[in-house]
Amino acid sequence: MVQIAATDGPGARPGLLDRERIIARPGFNRWLVPPAALAIHLCIGMAYGFSVFWLPLSRAIGVTQPVACADLTLLSALTTTSCDWRISDLVWIYTLFFVVLGTSAAAFGGWLERAGPRKAGVVAAICWCGGMAVSALGIASHQLWLMWLGSGVIGGVGLGLGYISPVSTLIKWFPDRRGMATGMAIMGFGGGAMIGSPLANMMMNHFRTPDSVGVWETFLALGAIYLVFMLAGAFGYRVPPAGWRPDGWTPKPASKAMITHGHVHLRDAHKTPQFWLIWAVLCLNVSASIGIIGVAAPMLQEIFGGALVGAPDVGFLDFDEQQKLSAAAIAAGFVGLISLFNIGGRFFWASLSDHLGRKATYAIFFVLGAGLYLAAPMLAGGHALALFVLAFCVIASMYGGGFATIPAYLADIFGTQFVGAIHGRLLTAWSTAGILGPLVVAYMRDAQIAAGVPRPQIYDTIMIVLAAMLAAGFLCNLAIRPLAERWFIGRTELAEIQAKLRPVDAAHEGSFGIGRGGIDTRAPLAWAAVGLPILWGVWITLDKALVLFR
Known part of the structure; x- marks a missing residue:
């Protein structure tokens, strides 16, 4: 039976939390x-x-x-x-x-x-x-x-x-x-x-x-x-x-689906254009989704108004107390569905990317997402509630799928040796999108209301802007290419890194x-x-x- 090295040297014993202590032994599942x-x-x-x-x-x-308190400030x-x-x-x-x-x-x-x-x-x-x-x-x-x-x-x-x-x-x-x-x-x-x-x-x-x-x-x-x-x-x-x-598994050829068999060092990953292109891909995908998902409940009520509660001629601002309660319950159900599709999309799209490739999967996110955003005002105008809800559930699934697919995308391009650390650096794109997306949606929504746009139409321009974000993401994704050989760690250095x-x-x-x-x-x-x-x-x-x- 093969014995797995778990120490730094003779007589040394790793601590309970040390990496050497958790190297799998034969028989581990x-x-x-x-x-x-x-x-x-x-x-x-x-x-x-x-x-x-x-x-x-x-x-x-x-x-x-x-x-x-009337005089309360944030400070x-x-x-x-x-x-x-x-x-x-x-x-x-x-x-x-x-x-x-x-x-x-x-x-x-x-x-x-x-x-x-x-x-x-x-x-x-x-x-x-x-x-x-x-x-x-x-x-x-x-x-x-x-x-x-x-x-x-x-x-x-x-x-x-x-x-x-x-x-x-x-x-x-x-x-x-x-x-x-x-x-x-x-x-x-x-x-x-x-x-x-x-x-x-x-x-x-x-x-x-x-x-x-x-x-x-x-x-x-x-x-x-x-x-x-x-x-x-x-x-x-x-x-x-x-x-x-894995027993019996043979790696795919390096050219297929842009999967490399080399490894890029953490110190070099951010120096490559591929890192920043993937950064932009994640940032734009998240920005285009997180803002609108964050206002999903009021959006549904403002767009469909009384149609949600069996009173199609009543506007959102004219709801009585009972209608407000009913509409809020329906909007909460909409948010719940979005949550489920967000979760399910993380597994579905990430698993599908194993077959389609990461680049093709993200291309679907951007093309399908932009199409759904552009179709949303027409669905709202036609009072197609079920199709409108379905469209945003699919968008939510691709929002979640984008998070789940990005680590595998990084591993395909940069190798697996430092993928966790490279992924950590890439998550600054999420931090950026977490501010950018909600700000864009909130600012544009307030501007539309201030301009006197009717409540059912205040999101129409927002949808076009979000579709444009996804179009920009599509171009960034399209520009991603395999890394040049000079970026990969040499055999000697890799052997030293993996020695433990x-x-x-x-x-x-x-x-x-x-x-x-x-x-x-x-x-x-x-x-x-x-x-x-x-x-x-x-x-x-x-x-x-x-x-x-x-």
Whole structure:
């Protein structure tokens, strides 16, 4: 039996969190790694669901009604103890999430490649759950700056490390199915809110008292649950030895689907035009989607108005209280459907890219997405509600699919040795899009309203601008070509980099008895641990979405 090197030298013993400690041994089942990644992504994915806290937090002092202060500014809101926060003060946490996610992923990506996914996963768990604990202190003491620091900054670092921690590992474990592997993990990030939001609602109802809205208690309870799941995921990570490949698998020719067999060093990746073209591809795909998805609920109500509640002649601004409640429930169902397609698209499109190639898959995103945006005003004008909803569900699926496909795209172009760190740097495109997309949509929407454009038409120009963004993304994607040979690491340097991961007495490539089989005694349990919460979240979401068809 092959023995796998797990030490730096004679007599040395790696620590519990060290990369050398988690090199897979013969007999290890590679299908145990995706549920470990899902355990972490399902927890940090709750970042998408933090809006469930905004309304209760806006009356944290008044409990039943907000205690409003006319002279409150954003700066004074950070330290006030006598005024309730406005929702506009709270949503900055959401912005901080994705800005810090991108910057921390870029800053710590290189360290992650050296330290390994287990250590990165543990640090991510401490930051994400510790940030929730700091936020709970901020809520209890009514100090908004503590919430910004806890969830937005400390939690944002946990988001960045947790998001990229499994990427390189999964790509190396599934060289035969790169898209599918990353799709499985990143699907969890999209699904975190689907589970966390209804769970948080249940907890807030449980902890609510006449003197408390139950949010700080919910933060502590969720943080404790997430800590258990994230640590379990981190300790479930294993990395394959250098040169490992699935039993019986033969790599595709380098020319097919632009898949290289070389490796680009982290220090050189950002010097290539391919990196910045892929950066633009991700940024434009996300910018064109995230802004409009963020206003999905009001958009549906403003465009279709009374047609949603059986009163086609009534405009959005003329709803009575009952019609407002009914329309809001329908809009919530629309948001739920978008969430499901966002999640499902991450797995579907990423898996499909294994067959079509990453470049062709992104071409579909841009062409189909632009076509749907241009068709949306016509669908709205024709009161084709079902087709309008379907169009935006498909757009949401491609939004999620873009996130899940990009790591495999990077691995195809830059190789797998530093793909996690390169992916971390590329996520600055997400941070940029997280600001650009919502700003464009919000500014244009306000400008259209100020110009007196009727509510059903205020999104028509926005759709054209978003389609133009996707057209620009298509051109960037079209320009991507395989890297020149000079960018790849030489054999001697690569051997030095991989030295710690090599088998002691085996050839440089082979299966080494690792990764065989799909089902054993542990795999079903690992998948059930993450699968059952996902199914629960899907059931809750579908139940809400059914109101669209009643």
